[in-house]
Amino acid sequence: MRKIEIFDTTLRDGEQSAGVNLNTLEKIEIAKQLEKLGVDCIEAGFPAASKGDLEAVKLIADTIRDSSVTGLARSTESDIDAAWEALKDSEEPRIHIFIATSPIHMKYKLKMSQDEVVERAVRAVSYAKKKFPKVQFSAEDACRSDREFLVRILNEVIQAGAEIINIPDTVGYITPQQYGELFQFLRNNLRNIDKITLSAHCHDDLGMATANSLAAIENGASQIEGTINGIGERAGNASLEEVAVALHIRSDYYQAKTGLVLNEIKRTSDLVSKLTGMIVPANKAVVGDNAFAHESGIHQDGVLKEKTTYEIITPELIGVNSNRLVLGKHSGRHAFRNKAIELGFELTDEKLNEAFTVFKDLADKKKEITDADLFAILTDKQTETEMKYTLNRVQVQYGTDNIPTATIAVTLADGSQVSEASTGSGSVEAIYNTIERIFGRSVKLLDYKINSVGGGRDALADVYVRISCDGLETSGRGTAQDVLEASARAYLNAVNRILSLESLKAIQKANVSI
Numbered sequence: 192m193r194k195i196e197i198f199d200t201t202l203r204d205g206e207q208s209a210g211v212n213l214n215t216l217e218k219i220e221i222a223k224q225l226e227k228l229g230v231d232c233i234e235a236g237f238p239a240a241s242k243g244d245l246e247a248v249k250l251i252a253d254t255i256r257d258s259s260v261t262g263l264a265r266s267t268e269s270d271i272d273a274a275w276e277a278l279k280d281s282e283e284p285r286i287h288i289f290i291a292t293s294p295i296h297m298k299y300k301l302k303m304s305q306d307e308v309v310e311r312a313v314r315a316v317s318y319a320k321k322k323f324p325k326v327q328f329s330a331e332d333a334c335r336s337d338r339e340f341l342v343r344i345l346n347e348v349i350q351a352g353a354e355i356i357n358i359p360d361t362v363g364y365i366t367p368q369q370y371g372e373l374f375q376f377l378r379n380n381l382r383n384i385d386k387i388t389l390s391a392h393c394h395d396d397l398g399m400a401t402a403n404s405l406a407a408i409e410n411g412a413s414q415i416e417g418t419i420n421g422i423g424e425r426a427g428n429a430s431l432e433e434v435a436v437a438l439h440i441r442s443d444y445y446q447a448k449t450g451l452v453l454n455e456i457k458r459t460s461d462l463v464s465k466l467t468g469m470i471v472p473a474n475k476a477v478v479g480d481n482a483f484a485h486e487s488g489i490h491q492d493g494v495l496k497e498k499t500t501y502e503i504i505t506p507e508l509i510g511v512n513s514n515r516l517v518l519g520k521h522s523g524r525h526a527f528r529n530k531a532i533e534l535g536f537e538l539t540d541e542k543l544n545e546a547f548t549v550f551k552d553l554a555d556k557k558k559e560i561t562d563a564d565l566f567a568i569l570t571d572k573q574t575e576t577e578m579k580y581t582l583n584r585v586q587v588q589y590g591t592d593n594i595p596t597a598t599i600a601v602t603l604a605d606g607s608q609v610s611e612a613s614t615g616s617g618s619v620e621a622i623y624n625t626i627e628r629i630f631g632r633s634v635k636l637l638d639y640k641i642n643s644v645g646g647g648r649d650a651l652a653d654v655y656v657r658i659s660c661d662g663l664e665t666s667g668r669g670t671a672q673d674v675l676e677a678s679a680r681a682y683l684n685a686v687n688r689i690l691s692l693e694s695l696k697a698i699q700k701a702n703v704s705i
């Protein structure tokens with residue numbers, strides 16, 4: 192079996208998905224889970240993009256030990272310096288440099304000739320090689336590039352020290368057969384090919400990202416780049432869980448395997464979905480809620496007689512444990528702590544106590560507390576941002592013939608209390624108008640999503656919002672048994688994040704002027 196390296200870009204290309212905006216704590220949680228999943232390399236961000244990005248990449252690089260950590264850089268010395276600043280203390284500092292190589296990108300975006308692009312790429316790789324033991328080079332839009340030019344530039348960057356050569360299908364344009372042929376062509380034409388790792392990076396604009404990645408493996412790629420749940424720019428990137436499970440289930444055909452701990456897939460998928468607010472479609476391959484549901488009578492009959500009639504992947508393979516009942520209202524602190532550890536959470540005593548209080552409160556109202564409920568409670572605690580406003584009370588008056596009215600009381604950071612009331616055309620709008628009044632600034636709601644955690648009438652509600660305020664955009668999440676309370680919590684969480692972003696920006700500005 193050939194070993195295929197997994198390069199996860201959930202925190203870089205995935206974070207570029209429209210509407211996704213993770214804070215540092217959330218990025219760290221995802222990175223830790225990716226390490227547990229066993230990915231070989233985590234692309235933690237784009238350090239030159241902002242000081243916040245650089246700091247997040249640095250924190251991840253300093254925390255993660257069992258996966259290597261990399262950061263993206265354009266082919267400029269300042270980008271490479273920023274990446275070095277972020278990555279120099281990581282286990283195995285590794286940089287990912289790119290420049291576009293297709294005629295369309297060179298002419299319209301870069302406004303550079305072929306010679307200039309080659310010169311810039313070689314200069315960047317040589318500069319990076321003086322700092323980083325491992326240099327990866329990507330030819331952006333490789334699949335729409337001229338093949339002879341691709342060979343020329345790749346040979347030059349290999350000569351300059353790049354060891355990993357990535358061939359991105361930046362716009363999701365190529366077909367599996369063409370992508371496979373391109374890998375064959377490069378294998379036959381690149382110098383020192385036996386010392387080079389060829390990498391595939393596919394986007395899903397035509398729904399072919401997984402198929403393309405697998406075609407690349409068949410034709411010599413030994414690194415696959417992608418994201419969890421396939422999140423990413425536009426239609427997203429290749430879903431790593433799909434590639435890994437396909438290689439596992441069809442190892443007879445591909446004769447290749449990854450080092451992923453497959454039964455960590457579901458937890459990783461749930462975490463990414465919850466923290467990014469990108470809900471996984473029910474029919475999504477491998478991790479969708481319906482991936483193991485057998486609905487028609489004929490299928491159910493078959494599965495009851497012999498599972499393999501209609502089931503090629505078992506839920507256990509990816510870590511689905513059928514949401515069993517775990518704790519009840521009589522469960523104590525000790526059992527709760529053990530369960531949190533079993534679910535993979537490492538919380539401080541203070542956070543654990545706070546989570547236990549939320550759990551006890553929920554256990555009074557909800558008959559069955561499932562793993563999914565605990566996952567929601569513990570994730571919220573683990574990734575909680577500094578709260579300038581804490582919700583004390585929300586009350587809503589609604590009737591089909593009344594104007595919905597919300598009254599909300601919050602505690603401010605200095606311990607004082609504020610309470611306000613407002614109306615809206617619906618209950619949620621009334622709540623959001625009230626919070627806006629407390630906040631005293633104009634806030635725009637860009638997106639609102641609600642999800643139930645597990646099934647049943649008494650299920651927890653998980654609300655995701657995206658807001659903008661004074662040119663800053665952020666998201667917020669809130670979980671509660673009542674949908675209106677969850678809505679209020681999510682909005683307040685987003686407002687708190689706007690304030691954190693503003694303080695971060697103020698600190699950055701002060702540092703720059705020093």
Ligand code: KIV
Pocket residue numbers: 204263289329330331332357359360361362392394
């Ligand atoms: O899709 C792409 O081309 C990329 C590169 C920066 C690797 O994400």
Ligand code: ZN
Pocket residue numbers: 204359361392394428
């Ligand atoms: Zn990409």
